Amino acid sequence: MRGAALVAGAIGAALLLTTALVWILEQYLGVADASPAYLLAVTVLALAFGTVPAAITAVGGVLVYNFLFTHPLYTFVVADAGQLLNLVLLLVVGIVVGRLAAAQRQRAEAAELREREALALVRVGRELATRSDTRTALRAIGEVLAQRLGEGQTWIALGDSATRERGVDERAPFQPPAGYAVLHRQPGDVPPRWTIVRPPAASGSSGAQPGDGEAYRVPIEAAGRPLGAVWTVRRRCAGAPSREETRMLAATADQIGQALEQDRLRSEAISAELARRSDAVKTALLESVSHELRTPLAAIRASAGTLADGGLGGDDAHQVAQSIDDEASRLDRLVGNLLDMSRIEGGALQLSPEPYALGDLLDAVMRRMRPRLAGRSIALDLPAELPYVMVDAVLLDQVVTNVLENSVRHAPAAELRIAARAATAGSGQPATVRLTIEDSGPGVPDEALPHLFDKFYRAPSHSSRGGGTGMGLAVVRGLVEAMSGRVAARRGDLGGLAIDVELPAVEMPEP
Amino acid sequence: MSGARLLLVEDDPQTRHAVARGLEARGHAVEEAEDGAAALRRWEARRPDLVLLDLGLPDTDGLSIVRRLRRESTVPILVLSARDRERDRVEALELGADDYLTKPFGMEELHARIGALLRRAAGPAADAAGRVVIGPLVLDATRHEVLVAAEPVSLTPREFELLKVLVSHAGRVVTTGRLLRAVWGSSYDTETHYVHVYVSQIRRKLAAADRSGALEGLIANEPGVGYRVGMPDPAVS
Numbered sequence: 001m002r003g004a005a006l007v008a009g010a011i012g013a014a015l016l017l018t019t020a021l022v023w024i025l026e027q028y029l030g031v032a033d034a035s036p037a038y039l040l041a042v043t044v045l046a047l048a049f050g051t052v053p054a055a056i057t058a059v060g061g062v063l064v065y066n067f068l069f070t071h072p073l074y075t076f077v078v079a080d081a082g083q084l085l086n087l088v089l090l091l092v093v094g095i096v097v098g099r100l101a102a103a104q105r106q107r108a109e110a111a112e113l114r115e116r117e118a119l120a121l122v123r124v125g126r127e128l129a130t131r132s133d134t135r136t137a138l139r140a141i142g143e144v145l146a147q148r149l150g151e152g153q154t155w156i157a158l159g160d161s162a163t164r165e166r167g168v169d170e171r172a173p174f175q176p177p178a179g180y181a182v183l184h185r186q187p188g189d190v191p192p193r194w195t196i197v198r199p200p201a202a203s204g205s206s207g208a209q210p211g212d213g214e215a216y217r218v219p220i221e222a223a224g225r226p227l228g229a230v231w232t233v234r235r236r237c238a239g240a241p242s243r244e245e246t247r248m249l250a251a252t253a254d255q256i257g258q259a260l261e262q263d264r265l266r267s268e269a270i271s272a273e274l275a276r277r278s279d280a281v282k283t284a285l286l287e288s289v290s291h292e293l294r295t296p297l298a299a300i301r302a303s304a305g306t307l308a309d310g311g312l313g314g315d316d317a318h319q320v321a322q323s324i325d326d327e328a329s330r331l332d333r334l335v336g337n338l339l340d341m342s343r344i345e346g347g348a349l350q351l352s353p354e355p356y357a358l359g360d361l362l363d364a365v366m367r368r369m370r371p372r373l374a375g376r377s378i379a380l381d382l383p384a385e386l387p388y389v390m391v392d393a394v395l396l397d398q399v400v401t402n403v404l405e406n407s408v409r410h411a412p413a414a415e416l417r418i419a420a421r422a423a424t425a426g427s428g429q430p431a432t433v434r435l436t437i438e439d440s441g442p443g444v445p446d447e448a449l450p451h452l453f454d455k456f457y458r459a460p461s462h463s464s465r466g467g468g469t470g471m472g473l474a475v476v477r478g479l480v481e482a483m484s485g486r487v488a489a490r491r492g493d494l495g496g497l498a499i500d501v502e503l504p505a506v507e508m509p510e511p
Numbered sequence: 512m513s514g515a516r517l518l519l520v521e522d523d524p525q526t527r528h529a530v531a532r533g534l535e536a537r538g539h540a541v542e543e544a545e546d547g548a549a550a551l552r553r554w555e556a557r558r559p560d561l562v563l564l565d566l567g568l569p570d571t572d573g574l575s576i577v578r579r580l581r582r583e584s585t586v587p588i589l590v591l592s593a594r595d596r597e598r599d600r601v602e603a604l605e606l607g608a609d610d611y612l613t614k615p616f617g618m619e620e621l622h623a624r625i626g627a628l629l630r631r632a633a634g635p636a637a638d639a640a641g642r643v644v645i646g647p648l649v650l651d652a653t654r655h656e657v658l659v660a661a662e663p664v665s666l667t668p669r670e671f672e673l674l675k676v677l678v679s680h681a682g683r684v685v686t687t688g689r690l691l692r693a694v695w696g697s698s699y700d701t702e703t704h705y706v707h708v709y710v711s712q713i714r715r716k717l718a719a720a721d722r723s724g725a726l727e728g729l730i731a732n733e734p735g736v737g738y739r740v741g742m743p744d745p746a747v748s
Contacts, residue, residue, distance in 0.1 A: 273538075354704045359711075392735070397735075
């Protein structure tokens, strides 16, 4: 209403001013016919308010001029045909200029709308393009839409059907309303239409209708699969979203659909890549293991063949049989490590950690390893007052065995030192016992140290002799970490490789 | 120790054949059984001096054989088990098997275990006075006394009980669970760490008293299974 009053006032003011101008022109400056001055008012009104106010101004101008300035004065009678033509022209020009100006203004408004729409879509696109996490991006997009659509609420929900959709923004819990209009889109140029799915009246007492607005749902799809929807709830009097708003909602839904599809493809690509890498690992395993399996098998078959030929003296036969036994043990250790590795990786390790005196456990390993460590100088350095360690005895046995095996393989004649110390616990750090096993062998290059516990890794200086599957120390790390411990390699004080195994310590109450 | 009658229960013909020939080469008489049913038939017919039992049998659970034999006899049972059947192994020992070997094993190891079990079965560990002697160690059950090199070692009552159980099963594995129940009582079940701690203390005390070092490794830890006191070598004791 205020708008209409403003226009009426503007028309009145324009007519008044123009009439005054015409009066001055005709009365004082001697212009014979100043009626074109009304053209000015008509043009201004047309530019400012559109065709209808311009036409009213034109008619008004014609009437006022006719009334005040044409003979007979103060009547609406037009005596002069020329004057009449003038007036008609004024009217026509007023209407045409008004229409042109109004069209121009509409175009400007439409351009501005499109610009805002494009801006909103650019923001949507940017959110999706730069997303690290789609869910966060969708929350931001929800905010962009809410801002653009003004009053009312906007949600983005994901799910494969309207009833199973869940809002992406946990801060504003979302429940799909019972009744809503859904945007139907058809391929080609057919403009999308809103279709009421269930009338809001049917929602009954479900209470799912948020506020007292009308809900509009724009489905998000990718490759024909429903993925979710953009929802907007508007006040009843606001009516359905305009063409522009609809277009923006639809475009946003499309972009989200594409983004979700990208996510899916990417995660599929990642699984494919993981599968490929796992295949590569399996190939490496096969290559490494088949070599390690064949070597002892070759020795065993050769020895067995020699024995079968007969003709070997007692001592020689015994030696050959002994080599069969040694090679079979080597195979057994390899199979054991393979089994451990698959248990570690398959999460099938069965752990029963109990408090043990580390010395007791080392004792068992050393006893078993004695034949393989024969002839080496071994220094044991275990303080009497060492805290108990919380470990699985079988796994720790395997850990120490593998570390010793590694030394036997790569530094066969080196001195060996096995030491344990209670690690000083920092504040808030759990107490640990550090077991260090080091040898005076060739060691490994510093750059190889961090990789020593990687599966199938073989330090460069080692590959020339000894071989190995690169599994023993990987199993060490897997087992130690399973027991909540840590393992590290460094250059030792004896010049060779030192391996530190940190194990959780435990205070034992007297039983 | 030769000339014993052994029952070998093993389903894999290659392994069975090789092990049997190896045992025969040491002078034992070996009965072979390829499954549980055959094992029980041979057991009924021959009553061997020692049973070598593979736990993974095609027809029955090896554990049920252990249970059955233990109901009837104290015949030494040496369990042969695969590496991935750790639980079965402990359970077999809990049911009364005397020792175990993990496959694949070396024949030397097998001969040593069989020898220890046969020696153990041949005579009581304790003499008439209830004394057990292992090298420099003497455990006197009646006087509640432990001597190392003729010097008394002060053990708490629980430590003494624990050592007594281990020593009286010398040459055999005693599971942690059995030690716990034997020393602390049948209501104890999960407090197996008591055993580890006490064994550790006993070791420390024995090591302090044993200047000769002859008792080093007397109580051996069998990781994940239990403890074993080394059988005195007949030449030493």
